[in-house]
Amino acid sequence: MINRLMDREDNISIIIAGMFAVIIGLGVARFAFTSLLPSMLSDYLTITFAGVLASLNFAGYLSGSILSIFIKDINQKVLLFRGGIILAIFSTIVLAYSTNDTVWVIARVIAGFAGAMAFVVGSAIVMMKLKMQSKTKAMGIHFSGIGFSILTTDLISRYVLSSNGTWQDSWVVLTFFAAVLSLYSMYILSFDKKVNQNTVKHKFDTKIFTPFVIILIMAYFAEGVGFVVQATFLPDIINNLPGLEGYGNLTWTLVGLAGIPSCIIWMRLAHKYGSVNIIIIALFLQMIGILIPTFTNNLYLNFLSGIFYGGTFVGLVALFMNLGGQLAKHNPVVLMGALTTSYGIGQVIAPLYSVYFIDLYGNYDYALYLTAFIVLGGILLLLFAKRFQTDKSL
Structure with a gap:
């Protein structure tokens, strides 16, 4: 079973790696912000600044989504995907150690862009790597990762807060969680050699x-x-x-x-x-x-x-x-x-x-x-x- 999970060409490992990417790109880099919002409003954020940060996060996601549509080469997509995963992790950890408004603005824009790379580009890689006649059901499972991304990051955040941790502690734990998942996701959602495409x-x-x-x-x-x-x-x-x-x-x-x-x-x-x-x-x-x-x-x-x-x-x-x-x-x-x-x-x-x-x-x-x-x-x-x-x- 372990050998199968580490096989880059196995459909199950591809779907799992894709869902991990969704959890990192959307769960940690986007939806965890909503889960932690009440705690952050209590001692740092104002509701106005939170709304501005959300808007900027989605602006970053929009720019990344549009860019990803026009990138056709799968080898470039893999590089963008890996870059997005890394950016999602780094733009999350800075929230734990800074309360500088400018830093937060930059971090949330980057997190939005990173989310698009991890989700939109990652989904394209999953679609290409899957080896089956009908990919519709498999991609349906992949997209269910959006719900899993909300659920897992929310449960992690709530556990940290219920254990007398702060919202800063939650960001640290979420970063570590994303880093662990990223190792598997980036390994599986790649290719052993350069892929030649006839577009x-x-x-x-x-x-x-x-x-x-x-x-x-x-x-x-x-x-x-x-x-x-x-x-x-x-x-x-x-x-x-x-x-x-x-x-x-x-x-x-x-x-x-x-x-x-x-x-x-x-x-x-x-x-x-x-x-x-x-x-x-x-x-x-x-x-x-x-x-x-x-x-x-x-x-x-x-x-x-x-x-x-x-x-x-x-x-x-x-x-x-x-x-x-x-x-x-x-x-x-x-x-x-x-x-x-x-x-x-x-x-x-x-x-x-x-x-x-x-x-x-x-x-x-x-x-x-x-x-x-x-x-x-x-x-x-x-x-x-x-x-x-x-x-x-x-």
Whole structure:
């Protein structure tokens, strides 16, 4: 069994290494920030600075995602992947030993870029290395690593804090954890020798930007907004509800648990009922989850809010990108770039308007109202887009 796990060409070892990369790039370099936010707000961060840091982190991720789309050579991808893993580790450890605002700004931008290298580029390497006829199920397992990344980093952070540790101690432990995983991930997700690729180039065809595709891109912006507010503030949102102080991190744990099977479930539903229909349903559930904390402080309903969020955001990324890939046919790069950019702009904007409303009104309600309204706009756009949908099976 050990020999199999150390085999770079074994499918199981490739999937495990890919999930480790997701935990490092998204869990440690991104989502651990959300898990530790309540503790960091208590003695260092302000909510405004936290929102700015989140926005900058997503700006770094956006730049890395766009870059990765245009890197075709798999050997270059391996180098970028390794660089991203190393940057994710170093941009995490500095948070434990510095409270200099400039250092944190730089570290969070780098962490965002590193996350894209570890996740987006890492996923491309996993896809290429897998040796099986149908890679869909295997990649579904790989993307479930997003939920695992939230769950594992949250459990580590909570354990350190419950053991009388500080948030600085949590960053140290998370860095060590990421460093250990990185050894395996970088070893497996590489090649014994330089890979020669025969890349087929297709002429860019502007005809792919049909009214349906343009509306899809706009709807993906709405999902970028819908994803990021809870991704940044959810534990603090719950902790600020009367009677729910201290339940924020448990809600965040439920986000991770719900995220693990979500991609596989939503993709199966899309195959059966059509991607557009399932995207609309997932967006609606996400919108309800966003609104729950604004009208009730019932513990179980707010747990449901976390489940709705975790159960939709991973699946929605897979649904949109899969649909985009089907529509792009031989021109995936430009369309994937347009979708990624639209989603990324939503991610960058949402934390900034959120902290504005939080400062203005002293609570999260209005930020959540606007976020839900934008997600509703995405739903209405997709309902309208169905009029232009030529392939009803999508």
